[in-house]
Structure formats: structure tokens, C-alpha cells
Amino acid sequence: MASPEQSVVVSGIGQSAVGRPVDRDPMALTADACLAAIEDAGLTRSEIDGLATYPGGALGSASPGFAAGGIVEIQDMLRLELDWWNGTAETAGQLGSVITAVAAIAAGFAKHVLCFRTVWEASAQGKGGRRGIGTGGGGGGIPRAGGEMQWRLPFGAASAACWIAMMAQRHFHEYGTTREQLAWIALNARKNAALNPAAIYRDPMSLDDYLGARMISTPFCLYDCDVPVDGSTAFVLSHVDTARDLRRPPLRIEAIGSALRGRPSWDQFDDLTTMALRDAAKMMWERTDLKPSDVDVAECYDGFSFIALAWLEALGFCKPGEGGPFIEGGERIGLGGEIPLNTHGGQLSAGRLHGYGFFHEACVQLWGEGGERQVPGDPAVAIAAAGGGPLGGCLLLARS
Amino acid sequence: MSDLPFRLLPRIGPENEHFWTGGAAGELRLLQCPACETWVHPPQPICPACLGEPLVARATSGRATLHTYTVNHHPWIPGFDPPYIIAIVTLNEDPRVRLTTNLVHCEEADLRIGMPLAVCFEEREDGIFLPLFEPDTN
Numbered sequence: 001m002a003s004p005e006q007s008v009v010v011s012g013i014g015q016s017a018v019g020r021p022v023d024r025d026p027m028a029l030t031a032d033a034c035l036a037a038i039e040d041a042g043l044t045r046s047e048i049d050g051l052a053t054y055p056g057g058a059l060g061s062a063s064p065g066f067a068a069g070g071i072v073e074i075q076d077m078l079r080l081e082l083d084w085w086n087g088t089a090e091t092a093g094q095l096g097s098v099i100t101a102v103a104a105i106a107a108g109f110a111k112h113v114l115c116f117r118t119v120w121e122a123s124a125q126g127k128g129g130r131r132g133i134g135t136g137g138g139g140g141g142i143p144r145a146g147g148e149m150q151w152r153l154p155f156g157a158a159s160a161a162c163w164i165a166m167m168a169q170r171h172f173h174e175y176g177t178t179r180e181q182l183a184w185i186a187l188n189a190r191k192n193a194a195l196n197p198a199a200i201y202r203d204p205m206s207l208d209d210y211l212g213a214r215m216i217s218t219p220f221c222l223y224d225c226d227v228p229v230d231g232s233t234a235f236v237l238s239h240v241d242t243a244r245d246l247r248r249p250p251l252r253i254e255a256i257g258s259a260l261r262g263r264p265s266w267d268q269f270d271d272l273t274t275m276a277l278r279d280a281a282k283m284m285w286e287r288t289d290l291k292p293s294d295v296d297v298a299e300c301y302d303g304f305s306f307i308a309l310a311w312l313e314a315l316g317f318c319k320p321g322e323g324g325p326f327i328e329g330g331e332r333i334g335l336g337g338e339i340p341l342n343t344h345g346g347q348l349s350a351g352r353l354h355g356y357g358f359f360h361e362a363c364v365q366l367w368g369e370g371g372e373r374q375v376p377g378d379p380a381v382a383i384a385a386a387g388g389g390p391l392g393g394c395l396l397l398a399r400s
Numbered sequence: 401m402s403d404l405p406f407r408l409l410p411r412i413g414p415e416n417e418h419f420w421t422g423g424a425a426g427e428l429r430l431l432q433c434p435a436c437e438t439w440v441h442p443p444q445p446i447c448p449a450c451l452g453e454p455l456v457a458r459a460t461s462g463r464a465t466l467h468t469y470t471v472n473h474h475p476w477i478p479g480f481d482p483p484y485i486i487a488i489v490t491l492n493e494d495p496r497v498r499l500t501t502n503l504v505h506c507e508e509a510d511l512r513i514g515m516p517l518a519v520c521f522e523e524r525e526d527g528i529f530l531p532l533f534e535p536d537t538n
């Protein structure tokens with residue numbers, strides 16, 4: 001069975017400096033990542049005919065440092081000549097923007113699509129610490145909550161930390177999952193980050209460190225929450241017919257998952273323990289002959305630790321509800337384990353590049369460029385999965 | 401009201417007024433489809449089950465079940481000080497209908513997922529009554 005996305009390859013990746021903060025204009029960080037990705041692919045600016053980003057210009061100011069430039073700003077800054085472009089937050093999670101680019105290439109609307117995501121939350125939040133997200137109500141004076149935010153903000157549920165914490169708590173209730181188990185998402189990330197020179201937090205972390213950290217929103221402590229950074233990540237996706245023009249052996253998009261089913265809501269979704277990840281993963285596996293046992297490395301969104309656990313279950317690496325025992329002790333998800341997870345340190349320890357970091361790392365691993373953190377055994381199949389709550393999207397990548 | 405904590409209040413309009421002001425009459429009001437009796441929340445103009453319209457605001461029993469919760473310790477909103485309990489509750493009329501809310505008149509140690517809850521209201525500015533929940537002792 002050949003799905004349309006299998007005519008699309010990853011041809012190049014790029015990343016700016018990543019830090020807390022990086023002393024550089026966020027738009028310039030975007031340029032750094034984009035130009036690196038184009039060069040990595042063996043292409044030039046003039047060959048890029050498509051551009052995609054998350055969340056795009058309209059929502060770039062949803063919270064401080066959430067984005068830097070939408071499609072039009074980057075098109076103009078790099079003087080790109082585009083046949084196809086798309087920037088939106090209303091898609092299958094952060095990597096929904098990449099999935100849309102895959103669709104555009106498969107449809108023949110563009111040959112080489114540049115995808116980028118830039119954050120500068122470390123600079124924007126400064127020393128004030130992490131904030132909740134916008135009110136949705138607009139207006140001057142004391143803001144009012146509008147849209148879907150009105151159902152949560154009046155009750156102080158101002159951050160996805162609180163919303164996802166309630167999903168984790170429900171998982172704890174239904175399946176007996178514990179903090180001692182959940183900890184291994186964070187501990188595994190920190191272990192891998194120690195081997196990644198570009199990661200933010202590289203000092204060793206013990207289970208006691210984790211259990212002793214201050215609580216944010218039960219059952220989440222500080223180490224269950226990712227670390228805001230400045231940085232930009234970019235990829236070039238190309239049509240497989242252009243492969244002879246490319247510098248690298250391309251990575252095939254084997255399958256995508258973008259399903260939106262049930263009620264797309266932080267509190268009304270039918271099963272809060274799976275979130276929308278369940279349906280995105282199911283769709284992905286229906287589009288390929290590969291199976292979870294064929295996957296060599298999994299890069300799964302960990303904006304909050306529980307989301308990565310939920311992705312492991314959704315993707316079929318363990319049964320629904322068995323994520324706690326599966327990750328406990330960290331052996332199965334370690335670099336030499338059954339399914340190495342978040343090999344760069346995830347957003348928890350390598351920095352909140354907001355979805356794009358996982359796709360970047362999946363490519364690094366498939367190209368065998370992970371250095372000290374390289375998964376042994378010459379991995380050939382990887383998953384990049386991002387999103388949480390009512391949004392989720394995933395891509396299965398394979399060496400051609 | 402002066403001793404109440406600061407809260408970010410909802411912007412009231414014709415579509416959500418029934419929900420945020422029903423507490424003046426002591427009622428937790430949600431939209432219901434007169435044709436098929438489906439409860440609909442958040443508000444929308446047509447019934448998602450039978451596509452009938454209009455929907456009408458009706459009082460519920462105000463009784464609910466604790467679906468999940470979190471004790472928030474982080475100061476996200478200046479003036480609304482932690483710790484406080486955020487919960488998702490399911491309405492007894494239809495457990496598919498959920499509300500995010502605060503639990504009051506109880507402590508973290510009292511919380512059991514599945515416990516019965518009853519609505520109570522916090523009166524705020526501009527006729528807004530926030531529906532909060534407390535353990536149902538009846």
C-alpha cells in the first residue's frame with residue numbers, strides 16, 4: 001500500500017542557537033534555522049517554493065514570545081518566491097503545519113517546502129516566570145474571558161499545566177499510575193540531555209530530586225513542565241522526484257496522523273487519559289504496513305511529562321493504561337531500550353521548541369548524527385509526535 | 401463581595417447569559433434540546449444530536465460527580481492566590497456534559513474521584529454567579 005505522503009521526503013534540517021535566553025533578534029533566529037535547513041538539503045533560497053509554519057502571524061502574540069513572524073514576514077525577510085504557503089495554529093498540533101506541507105507536496109502544489117517554528121519565551125517572560133495563556137476576551141481595562149477560555153479562566157485554570165494535570169490525575173485514578181512512574185519521562189529526558197551539548201538542563205536528576213521539587217499543579221511538579229527557551233527550528237520537505245538534487249539521503253514520510261474526532265475540548269473530550277493522540281496515532285497506523293515493533297526511536301511531545309506517556313500508549317508501544325509500569329525504571333525508553341524516547345532531552349530538558357524539536361531529533365537519529373546520544377543499531381524508522389489535549393499530530397519517518 | 405479573591409470573569413452575551421447568571425435564582429442552567437432532551441454545553445445554536453433548534457436554557461439539578469481534579473500551586477493570575485482546587489465534574493443529568501470549576505468547602509485529603517458534588521454559587525460583579533461545587537452531603 002502506498003499512501004500519498006510516501007512521495008514526500010525530508011531533505012534538510014536546521015536549528016538556530018537555543019538558550020535561556022539567546023541574545024539575538026527572534027526573526028534572525030528564524031533566518032538562522034531556515035538558511036541552515038536549506039543548505040543542509042543542498043538547495044538554495046530560489047528553489048524553495050513553499051513555506052509553512054505554526055502558529056502563523058495571527059496567533060504569534062497569543063502569549064509572550066510564542067512566535068516570531070508569520071508566513072509573510074519570513075517570505076519577505078528571505079525574499080522567497082512561493083507557490084504555496086500556510087501558517088495556522090488551527091491544525092493537528094504543532095506538527096500539523098508539517099503535515100499540511102506534506103499534503104501540498106504530495107498534491108504537486110510545491111516541490112520544496114520550508115517549515116519553521118520560532119519561540120522566544122525565555123526572553124519574553126524574563127524574570128517574571130511562566131504565565132498563563134491569553135484570556136480570549138480582548139477589550140481594555142480588566143480583561144474578560146471569552147471564547148472557550150471563559151469555561152476555565154474564571155476558575156484559575158489559566159495554564160495547560162492545570163488542564164493536562166487533570167488528565168494525568170484521571171489516568172492515575174483509572175490505572176493506578178503513580179508519580180514515581182511518571183517521573184521517568186523527566187528522568188529519561190535529563191539522562192539524554194546530558195549527552196546533548198545543545199540541551200538546556202544537563203545536570204543529573206534523581207528520583208528524589210524529582211519527588212522533592214515544588215508542585216505546580218498536582219500531580220505535576222516543576223520537572224513535569226517543559227523549559228521555555230529562545231530558538232528556531234526548520235526543515236525542508238521535498239518531493240521524492242527531486243531526490244537527485246539533494247545533498248543527503250532523504251528520509252521518507254511513511255505515514256501521517258492528523259485525526260480530529262470526538263469533542264476537541266480540554267474538558268469535554270470523551271477519554272481524558274488518551275486525549276486526541278489516540279485518534280491521530282490510529283490514523284497513522286492505518287496508512288502504513290509498518291507496525292509499532294518496527295519503530296527504532298520515538299520523539300514524543302513532553303510539554304508536560306504526561307503527554308509523552310499518553311503518546312507511548314496511543315502509538316501502541318504499550319497497552320492503554322500501561323504507560324506507568326512501561327516507563328518505570330527507564331530501561332525500556334532509554335537509549336539502548338525497546339523504544340528510545342526523546343533522545344535529545346525533550347522539551348523538559350532540551351528546551352521548549354514547541355513540537356519542532358521532536359521532528360528535528362527524529363531526523364538527526366535517522367541520519368546517524370546523534371553523537372553521544374545516537375541510538376545504537378543504525379535506526380531506520382522514527383516517530384515524531386506533537387500536541388496534547390484536543391490537538392495532536394504525528395509522522396512516521398523511514399530511511400528510504 | 402470585597403473579601404472575595406480577584407477572578408477573571410467571563411464576557412457575558414446572549415449566548416452564555418443563562419449559564420453565568422442563573423445562580424441569582426440558585427439554578428445551574430444549561431441549554432437543552434426540547435425535541436430530544438440532549439443537554440448541550442458549551443452553548444451552540446443547534447442540537448448536535450438531532451440538529452433541532454432552538455435550544456432552551458433549563459435548570460439542572462446542580463448535582464454532579466467528580467471526574468478529575470488538580471490542586472494548583474502556581475500563581476498564574478495575580479490576586480487569585482494558590483493553592484486552590486480545580487476540577488472537572490460530570491453532570492448527573494448526563495455524564496457526557498462536563499464543567500471545569502473549583503471545589504470549595506473541602507480539602508485535598510477529602511477528594512475522591514467519583515464523589516458526589518452539589519453546585520454552590522459565588523456572586524460577583526455585574527450579576528455574574530460563578531458555579532462552584534462542594535461535597536454533596538444529602
Ligand SMILES: [Zn+2]
Pocket residue numbers: 433434435436437438447448449450451452
Ligand atoms: Zn436534539
